[in-house]
Amino acid sequence: MSNLPDTSSETRPARSKISRRLIASVSALALFAGIGLTQITYAVPVQSQTADPAVTQPQGLPNFTSLVERVKPAVVSVQVDINPSQRLSQNDEGDEQQPGVNPFGNGQNPFKGTPFEHFFDNFGKGQQGGGQGQGTPFGGRGQAVKAQGSGFFITADGFAVTNNHVVDSATKVDVVTDTGKTYHAKVVGSDPKTDLALLKVEGKSDFPFVKLAKSMPKIGDWVLAVGNPYGLGGTVTAGIVSAENRDIGSGPYDDYIQIDAAVNRGNSGGPTFNMNGEVIGVNTAIYSPSGGSIGIAFAIPTTTVQSVVPVLKDRGHLERAWLGVQIQPVTDDLAESLGLADAKGALVTEPQSGSPAQKAGLKAGDVITRVDGKAVDSARDLARVIGGMEPDTKANLTVVRDGKEDTVAVTLGTLQDQPKQRLSENNQKPKGEHMGDKLGLSVTPASSVNGEGNQGLVVVDVDPSSPAADVGIKAGDVILKVGSHDVNSVKDMRQALADAKAQGRAKALALVKSGDNEHYVALPAATA
Secondary structure, three states, X not given: OOOOOOOOHHHHHHHHHHHHHHHHHHHHHHXXXXXXXXXXXXXXXXXXXXXXXXXXXXXXOOOOHHHHHHHHHHEEEEEEEEOOOOOOOOOOOOOOEOOOOOOOOOOOOOOOOXXXXXXXXXXXXXXXXXXXXXXXXXXXXXXXXXXXXXXXXXXXXXXXXXXXXXXXXXXXXXXXXXXXXXXXXXXXXXXXXXXXXXXXXXXXXXOOOOOEOOOOOOOOOEEEEEEOHHHOOOEEEEEEEEEEEEOOOOOOOOOEEEEXXXXXXXXXXXXXXXXXXXXXXXXXXXXXXXXXXXXXXXXXXXXXXXXXXXXXXHHOOOOOEEOOEEEEEOXXXXXXXXXXXXXXXXXXXXXXXXXXXXXXXXXOOOEEEEEXXXXXXXXXXXXXXXXXXXXXXXXXXXXXXXXXXXXXXXXXXXXXXXXXXXXXXXXXXXXXXXXXXXXXXXXXXXXXXXXXXXXXXXXXXXXXXXXXXXXXXXXXXXXXXXXXXXXXXXHHHHHHHHHHHHOOOOEEEEEEEEOOEEEEEEEEOOOX
């Protein structure tokens, strides 16, 4: 700005008016925080007589300037036309700019006459200069649905990485480089389970590109996130690695890096760099009640990218190995009831019919602790290890069964989408027998309840403050086994609990069917 106010004492009243107007404008902006406008911050330049080096260049912070100059040219904006009949909204991070109604009505600018007037005019018209609001959250209904994200070149001949959810259901994909040039891109392949996609841009062999890191950062390391949030163009934010191996519940192969660099809508598919300029992760999700960054972002580690992208380049999709078991984590209580020294491994609740696991002889209650000698610390570890193997691979599983360790050889199959089974509902509440205050639940034989078959005990009631409720048992569940005993009567269950207590165990392992899934819980080895 060339017309900055004079800083002399004679202009203080005028400055006061300007300050009050600015404060009022900021207050007006805060009223609309729910639509995400507060995620964009503008700094008003202020002239200063004396520059304080200690303020302008804080001690202990890295100098990101040269790093940004090196890596930013390889980062692109990914702009997508999608089929609205297949995808109308994006629910995970919200990169998609979906059709909607201008919340301010009639296209009026609520910030007219304030320093934010120009910003709203540009934001409301969208990146492509189309109809009002096209390509932004203020787009009108009936317009073509567009999505927007980020990506980055990994080769000079135009291969680029982004998120699968950015290009999912795409009818057209364009990438816009840091210089503003637009290229058409082809989706070479994608993998929804890891949320990765590989693009190819033809026509050049000298695209600026970046390399994937060979090692993962440590918690506390500085990182730099580059992307295209809100379609504003290349944007850089810095932070540190907050955590690793995060499971955010998006799928069986969750293994995210958590960073605190500001990552907003539109950053999906963009890279996060270490201080050497190597990509350590692909930004894919944020945790946010409002849709904007609150300093909790998740990136797919490059160890995953390095295993997935070459397969996408060769085949266009991934074929994953299939073991065919339902599994659950081993808790401390379950470890005690199983006679395990440590709460580690993946507990098999049920081998699927006709699966490689069933053919190999795996049984409910087995705990898988190793695959080909590699330790399996959790159920999630087993899913990742098996999912990273090729179909038809022969693997040796180390299994603890009845307190003894054994090796089971298995030939893995190919993972297919499994159809979901629907169970009939039984709304009639049967009468049950109370199992004592130590358990806090009432049960009745499944054979006495229509539609429940002949195996197990149906849970009729659960005391909300009971040990049974604490482990997640609820009315309608079916207790199939306690220890090694099938329990088809109340007498069976009392005997099984007594046997566990006679063996010196405070907990008894119980196999419970809830809906169409089976899982283990640890119950007190007593009923009174």
